[in-house]
Amino acid sequence: MALKIIESCVNCFACEPLCPSKAIYEAKPHFLINPKKCTECEDDYKEPQCASICPIEGAILDALGVPINPPGSLTGIPPEKMAEAMAELQAH
Amino acid sequence: MELPVLNEQPAAKSGCSAGSCGSTDDQLDHLSDEIREKVQNHPCYSEDAHHYFARMHVAVAPACNIQCHYCNRKYDCANESRPGVVSELLTPDQAVKKTMAVAANIPQMTVLGIAGPGDPLANPERTFETFRRLSQEAPDIKLCVSTNGLALPDSVEELSKHNIDHVTITINCVDPEVGAKIYPWIFWENRRIKGKRGAKILIEQQQKGLEMLVAKGILVKVNSVMIPGVNDQHLAEVSKIVKSKGAFLHNVMPLIAEAEHGTFYGVMGQRGPTALELQALQDSCSGDMNMMRHCRQCRADAVGLLGEDRGDEFTMDKIEDMEIDYQAAMEKRKVIHQAIAEEMNSKRAEKHQAAQAFAAEEKLTTRPVLMAVATSGQGLINMHFGHAKEFLIYEASPEGVRFISHRKTELYCSGDNSCGEAETALQKTIRALEGCEAVLCSKVGYEPWEMLEQAGIAPNGEHAMEPIEQAVMAVYKEMAAAGKLEDLSEEQRASA
Ligand code: SF4
Ligand code: SF4
Ligand code: SF4
Numbered sequence: 274m275a276l277k278i279i280e281s282c283v284n285c286f287a288c289e290p291l292c293p294s295k296a297i298y299e300a301k302p303h304f305l306i307n308p309k310k311c312t313e314c315e316d317d318y319k320e321p322q323c324a325s326i327c328p329i330e331g332a333i334l335d336a337l338g339v340p341i342n343p344p345g346s347l348t349g350i351p352p353e354k355m356a357e358a359m360a361e362l363q364a365h
Numbered sequence: 366m367e368l369p370v371l372n373e374q375p376a377a378k379s380g381c382s383a384g385s386c387g388s389t390d391d392q393l394d395h396l397s398d399e400i401r402e403k404v405q406n407h408p409c410y411s412e413d414a415h416h417y418f419a420r421m422h423v424a425v426a427p428a429c430n431i432q433c434h435y436c437n438r439k440y441d442c443a444n445e446s447r448p449g450v451v452s453e454l455l456t457p458d459q460a461v462k463k464t465m466a467v468a469a470n471i472p473q474m475t476v477l478g479i480a481g482p483g484d485p486l487a488n489p490e491r492t493f494e495t496f497r498r499l500s501q502e503a504p505d506i507k508l509c510v511s512t513n514g515l516a517l518p519d520s521v522e523e524l525s526k527h528n529i530d531h532v533t534i535t536i537n538c539v540d541p542e543v544g545a546k547i548y549p550w551i552f553w554e555n556r557r558i559k560g561k562r563g564a565k566i567l568i569e570q571q572q573k574g575l576e577m578l579v580a581k582g583i584l585v586k587v588n589s590v591m592i593p594g595v596n597d598q599h600l601a602e603v604s605k606i607v608k609s610k611g612a613f614l615h616n617v618m619p620l621i622a623e624a625e626h627g628t629f630y631g632v633m634g635q636r637g638p639t640a641l642e643l644q645a646l647q648d649s650c651s652g653d654m655n656m657m658r659h660c661r662q663c664r665a666d667a668v669g670l671l672g673e674d675r676g677d678e679f680t681m682d683k684i685e686d687m688e689i690d691y692q693a694a695m696e697k698r699k700v701i702h703q704a705i706a707e708e709m710n711s712k713r714a715e716k717h718q719a720a721q722a723f724a725a726e727e728k729l730t731t732r733p734v735l736m737a738v739a740t741s742g743q744g745l746i747n748m749h750f751g752h753a754k755e756f757l758i759y760e761a762s763p764e765g766v767r768f769i770s771h772r773k774t775e776l777y778c779s780g781d782n783s784c785g786e787a788e789t790a791l792q793k794t795i796r797a798l799e800g801c802e803a804v805l806c807s808k809v810g811y812e813p814w815e816m817l818e819q820a821g822i823a824p825n826g827e828h829a830m831e832p833i834e835q836a837v838m839a840v841y842k843e844m845a846a847a848g849k850l851e852d853l854s855e856e857q858r859a860s861a
Contacts, residue, residue, distance in 0.1 A: 283439050285483060287428035291555075318555050326552040328429065328438045347432060349549045350632050358624045358632045 274336040275311035276321055278304050282332045288323035297323060417705045420476035420509075421467055423460035424453060425491045429483035430515050431551040431567060433537075434629035435590060435620055438483070454482070457494040459681055465503050466684045469694035471675065472701040476530070478509045486516040493523055500528040505695050509533065511588070515551060515567050517574025521581060531584035534571055534612075538596050539603055541565035546595050549629070572610070579611035586614040591638050591646055592630070593620070604650040615650065619643050640772050641800050644758075647770070712744065719835060723765060729842070731850035733762035735769065736837050737798050737822075739806035746828050746836050750809035756798065759833070761841035766834045772797045795820045803840055805833075 275296070278288075282303035289297045289304065294317075296310035306323070313336070314321045324333045324341040330348065331340040344352040429438065455463060468474050477499060479485040485492040496508050507530035512520075514534045524532065538544045544564025551563040558566065578585045587607045589600050596603075604615050620637040622630035629635075638646070737756035739748035758769040774794040791813055798804060804822055807829040817824045828836035844850050 285427045285429070285438055286488070287430075287483070287552075290428075320556055322555060325555065325557040326428075326430065328432055347550065348629050349434070350629050355627075355632055358627075362625055 274313050275308035276306055276313060276323060276336070276341070277308070277334045277338075278306050278323075278332060279334060281329055282327075283329055285328065287326045287328065288333075291322040291326060293317040293322065417473060417709060418475045419471055419473045420478060421464065421474055422478045422480050423455055423463060423495065424482050425455050425457055425460045425495050426479055426481055426485040426488035427454055427483050428487045429513075430487040430553075431484070431513050431563075432549050433513070434547055434549065434635075435592075435622060435631075437627045437631075439627070453681065455681070457491050457498065459684075460495045461498045461502065462684050462689075463679055463681070464499060464506065465689050465691050465694075466687050467679050468503060468506055468698065469689045469691065470678070472694075472698045473705070474506075475702070476507045476509055478511065480511040480533075484513050484516070485510050486512045486520045489516070489520060489523070493527075496527040496529070500526075503691060503695075504528065505698060511535065512574075513567070514571030514574050515553070516570075518570055518577055521574065521577040521583075524578070525581045525583060529583060531586055531613075532578055533586045533588055534575060535588045535590070536568075536571050536575075536603055536607060537589050537592070538564070538599055539568055539572070539606055540599060541568060543596050543599050544568055547592065572606075575607060575610050575612060585612045586616060587612045588616045588618060590620050591617050591643060593636060593638050593642065595635070597638065597642070597646060600646060601650055617643065617647055617650065639799070640758075640770070640797065644770060644800075715832075716834065720765065723838070729763040729845050730852050731763060731841075731845045732852075733760050734803070734841060734844060734850065735760055735801045736840065737772070737801045737804040738833050738837065739804070740833060744833055746805050746831055746833055747807050750804065750806040750813055750824070750826075753794075753806065756801075756804070757833070758801065759837045761837050766837045766841075774798075791816060795822065798822055803844070805836055805840065 278297075280303060284299075284303055286299075286304075289299065292311075293314060294310045294312045296307045296312075298305055298307065321333075321341070327333050327342065328347060330342045330344050330346060333341050335341050344355070464477050479492050479495060492510065496510075499506055499508060506528070508528050509531050510524070510529065511533040512535070514536065517532075517534065537547050541561045541564040544567065545561040548564050548567060550557050550559045551567050552558075553563065553566055575585055575587070585607075587603075589596070589603055591597055591600060600617060604617075607615055619640075620630065620635070622628060622635050622637055624631045624634075736759050738746055738759060739750055739753035739756055740746055741748045753774060755771050755773045758772055760767045760769050774797045794813075795816060798817075798820075801822055803825055804817060805825045805828055808826050809817070809824045814824045825840055828839065831839075
């Protein structure tokens with residue numbers, strides 16, 4: 274089982290040094306997790322380290338493809354509020 | 366080394382505790398000799414050094430260990446003057462090269478800072494390798510670092526080994542209740558901790574770090590972001606506490622929040638303070654603390670003297686081709702620094718003389734007035750109104766002239782044909798000058814002239830190329846002589 278980093282990653286480097294399995298590597302256009310190495314931190318920590326520091330909602334998926342940090346969970350911005358603000362900006 | 370206790374002077378209500386000085390703007394007057402020595406050529410601390418010396422930042426530290434509600438890690442952060450992670454990220458090696466290239470070409474560059482894009486101390490290897498090498502290879506450059514404080518206690522020992530001239534800690538609160546409204550989470554001991562619990566740990570680490578740095582004799586500056594309705598009432602207490610622990614400057618900056626930044630505050634419609642609210646808070650804190658009023662929240666990746674950015678000359682591909690003989694450059698830098706120091710000293714002496722002459726004059730009894738000044742440096746009124754990207758705000762009163770703050774404007778005259786929007790931009794500029802009764806500049810166009818007058822701000826182009834303080838005082842005296850300023854003593858008599 275392994276986690277996955279997807280394209281919303283902003284390449285902030287925060288996760289890479291924390292990984293106990295050295296599964297995370299810098300790549301273009303964004304960081305990646307080597308699924309063969311990722312242990313989901315099981316033997317080392319209670320929570321997956323990468324997903325515990327990543328500041329970007331939705332950037333890291335669990336083994337089922339579900340975002341570990343869903344919209345609103347990190348910023349506290351309710352998703353409808355975000356959608357509203359973005360629609361507003363688009364309109365200008 | 367023990368840091369001398371600051372602010373031992375009798376607390377004055379306004380910025381200047383040295384009551385006799387005609388020019389009361391100089392932040393450094395408040396400091397002990399030892400600290401003054403350290404900061405007098407520092408472009409971030411001394412208003413006049415701003416115009417002679419330059420600082421630069423390198424973006425080597427992309428990771429962060431907390432989240433602030435005013436920050437979106439993707440973009441440049443207006444609040445913490447750090448570039449976004451999308452800006453050019455440098456390896457420590459590149460950062461060292463770039464710093465030395467800039468120092469060799471811009472001898473005025475005296476300070477190198479690491480402020481991001483994330484938290485420098487959340488990237489200790491990258492930050493400290495940069496510092497380690499620069500301390501060795503370019504010992505004439507002072508280093509500084511800004512941090513949110515979470516990892517600070519663990520870094521103090523290492524920081525004390527380098528050429529670190531000061532550390533800036535952003536402290537927005539000392540109360541976890543308030544903190545929970547600013548910091549949604551922190552990463553601590555391998556877990557993400559949300560809400561009040563996270564804020565409490567962050568606050569404890571910040572305070573502990575501050576104490577440890579002071580104990581080591583490292584200068585500490587505290588930055589706070591003023592967030593109306595969240596911590597505005599609370600910052601006076603923050604100021605008091607950080608002062609009592611030995612921070613030498615407290616800099617209150619306005620929150621900048623726009624929906625397009627995608628930050629919590631931006632999207633949720635949290636407003637920033639008005640210029641007058643900010644000033645009122647700075648005034649209420651300045652009796653307690655040396656406030657740094659001239660901070661421009663400069664961009665962390667800017668290169669050059671304040672207000673200019675020569676970053677384009679020093680992109681990585683250009684630097685790779687430069688041959689730098691740093692030993693030779695250091696000799697040259699030394700000579701230039703000495704010449705600048707002499708010029709600054711003679712200007713300071715002139716100012717002092719003018720202040721003494723002023724003190725000897727008969728004292729006015731009129732009310733204080735705010736004035737805006739357009740300048741491109743050297744302490745002179747030497748900028749066209751329409752070219753000013755920012756104005757310096759001074760207060761003139763019978764006590765003298767006191768520097769208050771910078772106010773940024775949107776440039777209304779961009780020189781291209783986008784003049785359809787010129788009017789609203791001009792209106793914005795005029796709004797930025799709220800509370801001022803005059804604006805001094807080298808020249809001002811016909812259209813802004815009329816609008817300024819309508820807004821009750823007297824445009825004044827008569828003091829072009831004159832020293833700022835003298836000109837502001839001259840205008841103040843003209844206003845007083847023309848009977849435009851109510852007499853305070855009369856008012857008091859009337860109300861008595
Ligand atoms: S879940 Fe743990 S092991 Fe897997 S990539 Fe993230 S940090 Fe590494
Ligand atoms: S912490 Fe998140 S955003 Fe940062 S590099 Fe890792 S996956 Fe990308
Ligand atoms: S500490 Fe700096 S980089 Fe980290 S979230 Fe706050 S503003 Fe952003």
